[in-house]
Amino acid sequence: MRVGSDVPGRIIRVPGGVAMNIAMALSRFGLKPDLLSAVGRDAQGDELIEAANVRGIGTNYVYRSEDLPSDIYMAVEGANGLIAAIADAHSLEAAGDKILRALSDGRLGSENTPYTGPIALDGNLTVALLRKISTSPLFGAADLRVAPASPGKAERLLPLLDHPRATLYVNLEEAGLLCHQTFDTSLAGASALIAKGAHRVLVTDGAKDATLATQNATFTQTPPPVMVARVTGAGDTFMAAHIAAEIDGADHENSLSQALEAAALYVSGDTDI
Template sequence: MTAHDPDILCIGSVLWDVIGRCPDPMVPGNDKPGRISRVPGGVALNIAMTLAGLGLRPALLSVVGRDAEGAELAQQCRQLGLDTTHLTFADDLPTDRYMAIEAPGGLVAAIADAHSLEAAGIRILAPLIDGPLGTVDRPYTGLIALDGNLTEGLLSDIAAHPAFAQADLRIAPASPGKATRLQAFLRAGRGTLYVNLEEACLLCAEPFTNAAQAAAALVAQGAVRAVVTHGGNTCCDTCAHQTVTRTPPAVTVTRITGAGDTFMAAHIAAERAGHDRPEALRRALDAAATYVSGDVSQ
């Protein structure tokens, strides 16, 4: 590796987050005043932005449209210190978007339009399969943060592909609705899974009541390691030889979207900096708590 090589590859969704936040409780059908923001988002991009803020050099492998929204998004990524050298610009696809409504009780509703990422498919992986980052004969050996917004078929290919065989895979499902897409990694015995309790229940098809149960079951079903969060309740990081648990700091939640991505990125950064598993988990939970309690008035 050279001084210019990325510290980690972030593979998955790079899009615009359109987030509406209301200061009052909401139920379906409500029409209330609030604030709407448009910011760079997507699981892979959220992870990359947090990693960059912690001093790492992440590179993005994803797709944006060759349109005004894509150009603006790529420019903002570069300004945030992210490597867009390997980002795919598609003439035939628009830039993806995510829309969510949040209230004090949490997420009211969300729609993820990641159809361009799904349509681009294996195109976004070319730099790793037959390119400057690696090949089948010389696989990439570093860290990869991978999100479940890719299609189930492509995720299954990655789980078995020789170009990924030596990478340190850190995998997130993107949302509960896409959690079962990660079953290929359980079958292949690959990667560290970062999931919340609901996602773990869906992946294992079991009704767990706490993170420790869920993490143990994920490892039993094939995960090399599982890190399971449960909101403000105890979080668990487990593998075959060690289990670590910790309770997050108690905070007032003001935003939800991106919290899990912040947790995952902070955990990866802490381990890369040499911290042991208990300290890495503490730092990740502190980072997520700071994020969800942050000022979103602007």
């Protein structure tokens, strides 16, 4: 598909968004995630909450706004990959730190007893809120897993780049944006992010090599080859699979391998959304 094309195709509507995609994948891997987000009190919001609940995803901590509509993401995909996408996350941005109340009011944690489990954090949040999170004691004991949401929002993650408890999940383009460079390989991108002070990073490059890097070691692997049926949500599935593998006790090398296999399976269309 090229710019300006008018072609036959299929239009489908599915529950999504970075956090929702990660939560759905975590649920498929046998975990029970909870969402911290903003969803409108409209028909779309009710449908989204129901979609989460039937998948075993907790929604008790979701901020339901009376006057903000539910956000929407629209992607156009062709056989040659993602053509274009629009993310309308204005309600999430307007809600601000209201979505974090459960981490401060005692339901999940407080400043004196911060939450200690894994938190998947996405770059759809505003720069101001991400900067606040980077220094907040509410996140000081958590296992932070951070994704930029899209290349257009990659630089929002700069305040979290050198966070001592953060793992960054980025693709090769996003790694370049964070480092203000261009990289040819995932290994080069991951190494540059570590050199800039990152605690741990995972850099993907589509069907090419992916690299997990820490301050002390690097691991590079190639995903299994598959026919591509979809691309939106692949990175979120990769991230969720890696989190689930580590929770299950996998080491760096095996967790990377399991994440790549799960993402390839998702891209092939052989898993349910």
